[in-house]
Amino acid sequence: MKNKLFEHLTQYGQEHLLTFWESLSDLEQQELATQIEFVDFAQVADLYEHRDDPAESLTLADRATDPPAYKFSTVTDPTPCKSRKPVSFQEAVSAGQEVLHQGKVGAILVAGGQGTRLGFPHPKGMYPVGPVSEATLFQIHFEKVLANSLRYGYPIPFCIMTSPATHNETVDFLEQKNYFGLKKEDVFIFCQGTMPAVSLENGRILLDSKGGMALSPDGHGGMLAAITRKKTDGSSVLDRLRQRGIEYLFYNQVDNPLVRICSPEFLGYHLLSGSELTSQVIRKRFPTDKVGNIVEVDGRLYVIEYSDLPEEVARRTNQDGSLKIWAGSIAVHLFNADLLDRTSKIAASLPFHIARKKVPFIDLATGERIKPEKENAIKFERFIFDLLPSAKNAVVVEVDPPNHYAPLKNAPGSPSDSPETVKRDLSEMYTDWLRKAEAVVDEATPIEISPLFADSPESVGQKIAKGTRFEAPTYLFCSPPHFN
Numbered sequence: 001m002k003n004k005l006f007e008h009l010t011q012y013g014q015e016h017l018l019t020f021w022e023s024l025s026d027l028e029q030q031e032l033a034t035q036i037e038f039v040d041f042a043q044v045a046d047l048y049e050h051r052d053d054p055a056e057s058l059t060l061a062d063r064a065t066d067p068p069a070y071k072f073s074t075v076t077d078p079t080p081c082k083s084r085k086p087v088s089f090q091e092a093v094s095a096g097q098e099v100l101h102q103g104k105v106g107a108i109l110v111a112g113g114q115g116t117r118l119g120f121p122h123p124k125g126m127y128p129v130g131p132v133s134e135a136t137l138f139q140i141h142f143e144k145v146l147a148n149s150l151r152y153g154y155p156i157p158f159c160i161m162t163s164p165a166t167h168n169e170t171v172d173f174l175e176q177k178n179y180f181g182l183k184k185e186d187v188f189i190f191c192q193g194t195m196p197a198v199s200l201e202n203g204r205i206l207l208d209s210k211g212g213m214a215l216s217p218d219g220h221g222g223m224l225a226a227i228t229r230k231k232t233d234g235s236s237v238l239d240r241l242r243q244r245g246i247e248y249l250f251y252n253q254v255d256n257p258l259v260r261i262c263s264p265e266f267l268g269y270h271l272l273s274g275s276e277l278t279s280q281v282i283r284k285r286f287p288t289d290k291v292g293n294i295v296e297v298d299g300r301l302y303v304i305e306y307s308d309l310p311e312e313v314a315r316r317t318n319q320d321g322s323l324k325i326w327a328g329s330i331a332v333h334l335f336n337a338d339l340l341d342r343t344s345k346i347a348a349s350l351p352f353h354i355a356r357k358k359v360p361f362i363d364l365a366t367g368e369r370i371k372p373e374k375e376n377a378i379k380f381e382r383f384i385f386d387l388l389p390s391a392k393n394a395v396v397v398e399v400d401p402p403n404h405y406a407p408l409k410n411a412p413g414s415p416s417d418s419p420e421t422v423k424r425d426l427s428e429m430y431t432d433w434l435r436k437a438e439a440v441v442d443e444a445t446p447i448e449i450s451p452l453f454a455d456s457p458e459s460v461g462q463k464i465a466k467g468t469r470f471e472a473p474t475y476l477f478c479s480p481p482h483f484n
């Protein structure tokens, strides 16, 4: 077996992967051989060779302008957006509710990331963020899907993308929690692919152990390949969703508990504008805000990373002084199932991006595992928002962070996007809902509302009597009914 592998690897200058072959057990040798079989070495070589090519988006920046947009009803900022086709709030909600009542909407949660910044030794979805109940991110997302399933009268299929880094623990956790009230057959858990990390210096794939490559998840864009990958029965997860009549897929990331999963208003803007891909954005606070910028170039939408947006372009303003490039992606999207099917058949739909990272590796001379002090490696990742230019009539919907966006990215104690800021933002939103329902909430009283209890100020108002006082930490919830 070694000779065959050696011959194969030599073509790509990767034969060092067998340095420790003789010291491996039979099982370890078999595992390494399987890893090698799944790597496209020609692709890795090509990506490394073009590592310093300028990002394609750089060539777009100069022609970039603001994207066509709608404003979500909770947004109070009056700055006008460019409109392609006016749609009122009522029209949007009715159109969204109609496809929900018809059972045509599914949901995808991507949860394959390694969560390195958070530094939690489990999948991020298991992190407790409920400001009173300590509910995990997974619980909050599952309850939202269950609440919508009950409201619209069909089991909304809920797809969870994991990676080898998060798969087993996620499966065990969800099983142990009984899918938080969803039925097992309505939860589709699938694992994304991986890419090897290569040495920055010479493009050689790094070893993470004597018998294993340094592999990491291939980015949230890995969702496209993973959801359309045919299983042994010949069908993919996307095929199974379509067999159930699913035409639209709501996409969000595991780290944002404020997301309004399957919001009918968001769906409505997507449907009535004839869009194949609609993305939620927040208004940038200043020109160099560190967000992915959604822009329009020649009638198509693109994301330009903040690092690729020249400052001169970022500073351009409209006549009223507002920023031309204002729309920051928050990674909440709505896809037509047809778009995913079509683009999955075109290899170039999602290019790889390169990221320079510190990746621990085995020193080939000594066999020791080294933790580098500075960036030593390149990782390759695909980003799902790169589907935007392939989508017909793509639009964005502006949302306001207090009602839609509080991501968990950083470790406890960090000044932003940390467990403390997420809990605070959740509690502030729920307090605001109660106050809108004319309840009285004492200052600095932590409040949490389960999505199964209410999902808007209006629905809180139907359950809480006006004037009700909240003076101690409160969790409003109801137990998950079993969905039939």
Ligand code: UTP
Pocket: 110, 111, 112, 113, 114, 115, 116, 117, 118, 124, 161, 163, 192, 217, 218, 219, 220, 222, 252, 253, 254, 255, 409
């Ligand atoms: P981030 O890029 O913020 O990565 O992912 P992360 O893993 O959460 O955290 P860091 O950067 O290592 O600290 C945004 C979302 O995309 C998912 C993550 O799970 C998260 O929901 N993701 C990211 C994947 O599902 N797969 C990937 O390969 C990368």
